[in-house]
Amino acid sequence: MALAELQPVNRDSTAAIIAEQLRAAIMNGSLPPGTQLGEVDLAAKFQVSRGPLREAMQRLVQEGLLRSERHRGLFVIDLEPADVFDIYTTRNAIEQAAATLIMRGGRAEQAAGALEEVLAEMRAAVRRGDPHAASDADSRFHEVLVAASGSRRLTRMARTLLTETGMCIAALQRTYEVPDAQVAEHTGIVDAIRGGRESLLLKLIDSHMEDGIRRLLPGYSLHGPGPEPSEPPSSAGAADAPARPARPRTRRRSAARKPAG
Amino acid sequence: MALAELQPVNRDSTAAIIAEQLRAAIMNGSLPPGTQLGEVDLAAKFQVSRGPLREAMQRLVQEGLLRSERHRGLFVIDLEPADVFDIYTTRNAIEQAAATLIMRGGRAEQAAGALEEVLAEMRAAVRRGDPHAASDADSRFHEVLVAASGSRRLTRMARTLLTETGMCIAALQRTYEVPDAQVAEHTGIVDAIRGGRESLLLKLIDSHMEDGIRRLLPGYSLHGPGPEPSEPPSSAGAADAPARPARPRTRRRSAARKPAG
DNA sequence: GATCGTATTATTGTCAACAATCCGAGGGTC
DNA sequence: GACCCTCGGATTGTTGACAATAATACGATC
Numbered sequence: 001m002a003l004a005e006l007q008p009v010n011r012d013s014t015a016a017i018i019a020e021q022l023r024a025a026i027m028n029g030s031l032p033p034g035t036q037l038g039e040v041d042l043a044a045k046f047q048v049s050r051g052p053l054r055e056a057m058q059r060l061v062q063e064g065l066l067r068s069e070r071h072r073g074l075f076v077i078d079l080e081p082a083d084v085f086d087i088y089t090t091r092n093a094i095e096q097a098a099a100t101l102i103m104r105g106g107r108a109e110q111a112a113g114a115l116e117e118v119l120a121e122m123r124a125a126v127r128r129g130d131p132h133a134a135s136d137a138d139s140r141f142h143e144v145l146v147a148a149s150g151s152r153r154l155t156r157m158a159r160t161l162l163t164e165t166g167m168c169i170a171a172l173q174r175t176y177e178v179p180d181a182q183v184a185e186h187t188g189i190v191d192a193i194r195g196g197r198e199s200l201l202l203k204l205i206d207s208h209m210e211d212g213i214r215r216l217l218p219g220y221s222l223h224g225p226g227p228e229p230s231e232p233p234s235s236a237g238a239a240d241a242p243a244r245p246a247r248p249r250t251r252r253r254s255a256a257r258k259p260a261g
Numbered sequence: 262m263a264l265a266e267l268q269p270v271n272r273d274s275t276a277a278i279i280a281e282q283l284r285a286a287i288m289n290g291s292l293p294p295g296t297q298l299g300e301v302d303l304a305a306k307f308q309v310s311r312g313p314l315r316e317a318m319q320r321l322v323q324e325g326l327l328r329s330e331r332h333r334g335l336f337v338i339d340l341e342p343a344d345v346f347d348i349y350t351t352r353n354a355i356e357q358a359a360a361t362l363i364m365r366g367g368r369a370e371q372a373a374g375a376l377e378e379v380l381a382e383m384r385a386a387v388r389r390g391d392p393h394a395a396s397d398a399d400s401r402f403h404e405v406l407v408a409a410s411g412s413r414r415l416t417r418m419a420r421t422l423l424t425e426t427g428m429c430i431a432a433l434q435r436t437y438e439v440p441d442a443q444v445a446e447h448t449g450i451v452d453a454i455r456g457g458r459e460s461l462l463l464k465l466i467d468s469h470m471e472d473g474i475r476r477l478l479p480g481y482s483l484h485g486p487g488p489e490p491s492e493p494p495s496s497a498g499a500a501d502a503p504a505r506p507a508r509p510r511t512r513r514r515s516a517a518r519k520p521a522g
Numbered sequence: 523g524a525t526c527g528t529a530t531t532a533t534t535g536t537c538a539a540c541a542a543t544c545c546g547a548g549g550g551t552c
Numbered sequence: 553g554a555c556c557c558t559c560g561g562a563t564t565g566t567t568g569a570c571a572a573t574a575a576t577a578c579g580a581t582c
Binding site: 299300301311315331332333334335 | 563564565
Binding site for chain 1: 272273274276277280312315316317319320321322323324325329331344347348350351353354355357358362365412413414415417418422484
């Protein structure tokens with residue numbers, strides 16, 4: 001047989017599709033932090049029953065993007081300064097690990113090639129003044145970087161963290177102008193990969209994350225003591241422990257507005 | 262009010278409880294890799310309907326512990342050598358990041374105290390020749406270590422990785438005798454934390470992981486090129502993409518045997 | 523006037539039944 | 553004998569309805 005590369009026809013499950021759409025909506029700010037996800041509304045918008053929708057939402061709860069309160073509903077997580085710090089700290093760890101795998105696993109050339117494609121899109125978007133596309137390319141750059149490590153687990157974690165990064169940017173109303181300096185930083189990362197400069201690469205990623213957190217939380221640093229979390233995670237660390245003692249919550253802050261695009 | 266520390270009464274959702282039980286069953290080998298999770302059987306064992314059970318399973322799919330094949334069922338993931346490598350590589354990254362946070366965030370004393378409690382249990386278990394308890398303590402040690410970082414995200418990831426570590430040990434039929442050397446390694450980690458020796462701590466964690474992977478995959482190393490994954494993760498990296506082209510599968514390898522203990 | 527108790531209403535949690543799909547067995551045909 | 557088609561059984565996917573719970577509004581009481 002000549003044609004050897006044919007992919008299986010398996011479609012994703014309905015829950016996976018819905019989860020992906022919700023993830024995108026959370027990432028781009030259509031579902032801002034704190035919003036309650038009413039099941040009937042969302043089910044109607046997705047034109048499915050509540051069953052598959054609930055399954056999809058349970059995925060996001062496990063992912064840490066939604067917070068579940070029994071008999072009360074599911075809410076998009078709130079992002080406090082401690083969370084922004086946490087997100088960038090964790091991203092730093094994940095991407096540095098991925099970078100190490102790339103350099104020591106002989107994947108540098110392949111990774112650099114894939115990254116340069118994204119980089120070209122980023123440059124084009126910046127040149128034509130399209131911040132949305134530039135931001136997309138930025139996100140994709142880091143996703144491709146981690147994926148190039150070949151680590152399934154790092155890749156999955158990175159995806160969640162990128163969603164949360166998008167939440168931060170959207171929540172803090174930064175238009176996220178991608179300046180030339182930002183493009184230069186990414187270019188430097190690719191160059192370091194191609195040049196085989198491992199320790200330089202790790203430093204570049206570190207300072208890139210440092211820049212990211214400084215842009216969102218002026219005055220904070222990745223390597224400082226970090227902001228005290230208002231609610232320290234329990235040692236058991238239940239995925240959806242609703243450790244919010246009393247919340248003067250309005251019953252519904254904002255219904256799902258544009259989940260299915 | 263004098264009493265200030267009263268925890269909220271909120272119970273976890275049913276899906277969370279079931280997911281936790283399934284996770285434990287997967288970790289300790291009651292549900293070995295490849296087993297299909299029949300919905301009706303499991304629902305009967307948990308004495309709930311299929312609805313909440315499916316929600317719980319979707320959580321584990323998102324977590325990467327289960328693999329979903331449309332209209333075919335949910336299966337415990339298979340663990341190939343590449344996965345063992347991936348698990349330990351990722352654990353290394355997570356725990357090193359946690360260790361850095363502990364040292365730089367002024368949490369060393371607190372962390373060392375919590376870890377020594379677990380360490381005492383581990384020593385006692387080894388002394389009385391209880392490998393099960395010793396293995397439990399080992400797992401808990403690392404969970405507490407990461408939790409002490411205060412990072413919610415690192416903690417959540419670590420928990421999944423510890424479940425998978427348990428799978429590896431159970432799958433490879435290692436009785437997981439925790440030798441004195443193993444206890445000594447953990448002790449060294451606590452000492453490094455208490456002594457404020459950050460770079461030593463990172464080295465100790467690294468070699469601890471190295472030992473772990475060598476125990477499971479003799480001949481492999483964390484820092485070598487690593488085993489080639491038989492199926493490289495797609496660049497998109499769908500969480501449950503069933504990229505297994507053709508599988509001469511028996512319809513049901515083993516029904517759920519002891520999920521609820 | 524403020525607080526407590528009660529009824530209402532909307533939402534979530536759960537369930538059992540229906541529909542769609544897949545696997546395997548059996549029989550027929552070449 | 554090998555291959556194809558068809559049928560039966562079983563499992564998953566989805567749905568709509570019912571039960572349980574919590575938030576709100578209203579009225580009674582001190």
